[in-house]
Amino acid sequence: MSLEKTVNDYIQSFRQQVLSELNEFNTKLTHLLDEINRTDGAMLKSLESRDNAYTESHAALFKRCEYLKAEVWRYKHLLEEFNKLDSTPQMIERLEELKLAIEEYATSKIDVHTKEYQSEREKIVHDFHTRLSDLRARMEVLKEEYQTRFDHRSDALQAFLDAEVEGNKGTAKESKLVEFNVADYDSTSAAVRIGSVSEEFKTPTGNRVIQFPDIIDFQDRKNLVIIYSDDTSKYAEDITDGLIIRALCSNLPDKFKLHIFDTKMYEKFHEFMKLPAKTMTRGYQMDNFLELVRDFENEVREKLTLLWSDIRSGNQSIREYNEKKIRQEKYDEVLPYRLFVMDNFLSMSGKSDYSDLFDRMGNLTRYGSNFIMLFKQGKGGASLEEMLGQLPTENFHIVDFTGNYASGSKYTSNYTTSNLTDEDKITIVNGFVKAFEEIEQNRTKVKYNAYYEKNRSNWFTGKVGNHVKMPIGRSTQTEGLEYLYFKTKEGLSNALLCGGVGSGKTNFLKTVITSVALQYSPNEVEMYLIDMKNGAGFSVFHTHKLPHVKLFAFSAENELIRDVFENLKTEMEQRYKEYAKYNIDNLDDVYKDPNLAPFAPKRTIVVIDEFASMDCIWMKLQEIF
Numbered sequence: 001m002s003l004e005k006t007v008n009d010y011i012q013s014f015r016q017q018v019l020s021e022l023n024e025f026n027t028k029l030t031h032l033l034d035e036i037n038r039t040d041g042a043m044l045k046s047l048e049s050r051d052n053a054y055t056e057s058h059a060a061l062f063k064r065c066e067y068l069k070a071e072v073w074r075y076k077h078l079l080e081e082f083n084k085l086d087s088t089p090q091m092i093e094r095l096e097e098l099k100l101a102i103e104e105y106a107t108s109k110i111d112v113h114t115k116e117y118q119s120e121r122e123k124i125v126h127d128f129h130t131r132l133s134d135l136r137a138r139m140e141v142l143k144e145e146y147q148t149r150f151d152h153r154s155d156a157l158q159a160f161l162d163a164e165v166e167g168n169k170g171t172a173k174e175s176k177l178v179e180f181n182v183a184d185y186d187s188t189s190a191a192v193r194i195g196s197v198s199e200e201f202k203t204p205t206g207n208r209v210i211q212f213p214d215i216i217d218f219q220d221r222k223n224l225v226i227i228y229s230d231d232t233s234k235y236a237e238d239i240t241d242g243l244i245i246r247a248l249c250s251n252l253p254d255k256f257k258l259h260i261f262d263t264k265m266y267e268k269f270h271e272f273m274k275l276p277a278k279t280m281t282r283g284y285q286m287d288n289f290l291e292l293v294r295d296f297e298n299e300v301r302e303k304l305t306l307l308w309s310d311i312r313s314g315n316q317s318i319r320e321y322n323e324k325k326i327r328q329e330k331y332d333e334v335l336p337y338r339l340f341v342m343d344n345f346l347s348m349s350g351k352s353d354y355s356d357l358f359d360r361m362g363n364l365t366r367y368g369s370n371f372i373m374l375f376k377q378g379k380g381g382a383s384l385e386e387m388l389g390q391l392p393t394e395n396f397h398i399v400d401f402t403g404n405y406a407s408g409s410k411y412t413s414n415y416t417t418s419n420l421t422d423e424d425k426i427t428i429v430n431g432f433v434k435a436f437e438e439i440e441q442n443r444t445k446v447k448y449n450a451y452y453e454k455n456r457s458n459w460f461t462g463k464v465g466n467h468v469k470m471p472i473g474r475s476t477q478t479e480g481l482e483y484l485y486f487k488t489k490e491g492l493s494n495a496l497l498c499g500g501v502g503s504g505k506t507n508f509l510k511t512v513i514t515s516v517a518l519q520y521s522p523n524e525v526e527m528y529l530i531d532m533k534n535g536a537g538f539s540v541f542h543t544h545k546l547p548h549v550k551l552f553a554f555s556a557e558n559e560l561i562r563d564v565f566e567n568l569k570t571e572m573e574q575r576y577k578e579y580a581k582y583n584i585d586n587l588d589d590v591y592k593d594p595n596l597a598p599f600a601p602k603r604t605i606v607v608i609d610e611f612a613s614m615d616c617i618w619m620k621l622q623e624i625f
Helices: 003-083 089-166 174-180 233-249 286-303 305-313 318-327 355-367 382-388 422-441 505-519 539-543 558-582 587-592 611-616 618-624
Strands: 191-203 206-217 223-228 256-262 280-283 337-343 369-376 396-400 467-474 481-487 525-531 549-554 603-609
Touching: 003 089, 003 191, 003 206, 089 191, 089 206, 174 233, 174 422, 191 233, 223 233, 223 355, 223 382, 233 256, 233 337, 233 369, 233 422, 256 286, 280 286, 286 337, 286 355, 318 337, 355 369, 369 382, 467 505, 505 525, 505 539, 505 603, 525 539, 525 558, 539 549, 549 558, 558 587, 558 603
Parallel strands: 223 369, 223 396, 256 280, 256 337, 337 369, 525 549, 525 603
Antiparallel strands: 191 206, 467 481
């Protein structure tokens, strides 16, 4: 599964889980709030009912008291009327005492009633408040529980991003790229980060904003088209700068090519002008770009044809193939990666139909290249929509920062991009240049055509005799040439070549093969070429059918390689048996015998590139010898 899909699936799962839990939380919270409101309403209703009952009973008691007091005076008047006499002072005093007693009794009754009412009211309030407190406590527990689950998921998301995204040169934040200031294949992926999307989530403690990385599959998979305007040019520049820096960090210095085309005199890319000419080419015309694409297509046809079956047999991309070769320390077999960057593409174009070119660019993506095309709104008008319609969507990812083109992904205000500081860019570019220069210092400085035999009449004139002698370069001690000898005596029948990354081991072997071929005719020498780079090293001899080569064998042809050594062993045993009749045990003496020399067999030379890679068939070879 691609990193883009892995990350997007995880983020989508995070969103779904958080939203699902938020919906669950809101449902429970709504239920508790409803219960609180119902309880609060029930309390008010109960208090209202008790208050009304108290008011009615209080009024009844007061009314009864007033009635009794009125009865006292009514009895006074009845007595006076019955006796036809005025009430005596004693009677009036007694009636006043009776009235006072009635008032005191009524007051006492009302006080008792009021206390009972207040007690009952307090109990109602207490019971309801206890229930409300319980409901509010449950609500706080619910909020805390949801917040804890949200924090846990956020922490898990961050841990996932730290492990899968931030530790990767292609997808880490731009501010972290300077930490990877080593140009190699460690911590790389086919996916790249082009920005971040901010998303707000509502939580019980407030809104939380989370930034999700915007990751797309890129290397060996898709190219990138960016549509921008004057207002959004920063986005385009941030993304492009970031992808160039990521490429500088993610490839071996001598295995990376950057091609920049900019009609604005490299205005956007001034930070990279320090890169070596062997790494970066520049242009500003469509013809330059088309010529470069044609050259790359020819290179693919010539160099990758023999490798493609091996790459496809393992269901690998070019990047995965390179990573495997790096793990095996077969640095010479690593294939170059090319990044094409074109700003103001429309202003470079001179025609309206580019469907064929876009198809070719899409095909080249499978062979170790990527294209970044920047389109500025207003530079081409309606032709931009027409050109976008020609892009094969399976090979191009379209980012639209203008929002005007239906075929592009729309980016809103919650989308952000970042760029490296100028200081960090300088650090990374300088580190790349230094690593490139160190590799260049280890390369051979003298070309083969500076010392090979140029007089064709002298070609194929050598006689193997008691040795095979070939020039391999200029001597550092004298002004003459340095030679390599193969003899069957004096322990000089074999040679082992060792060297570091990019030191030129394969080129040296090609020098040896070419020197032997020019020095001796096919009647004198025969060669077996075993290319454990699956053809990347010796393909030129196979293509041009070097007559000295009896057999080519590549890394995928294990059985053929085994047959080569079985045949060589059989040939060796036959020669021993044949010349044992003459008491001869080596080929040198055969050539010295005037009777045997005319019928002497050819010298056989076996050249193996990446000998250490033969461990996969080494057990079989041990069975042979």
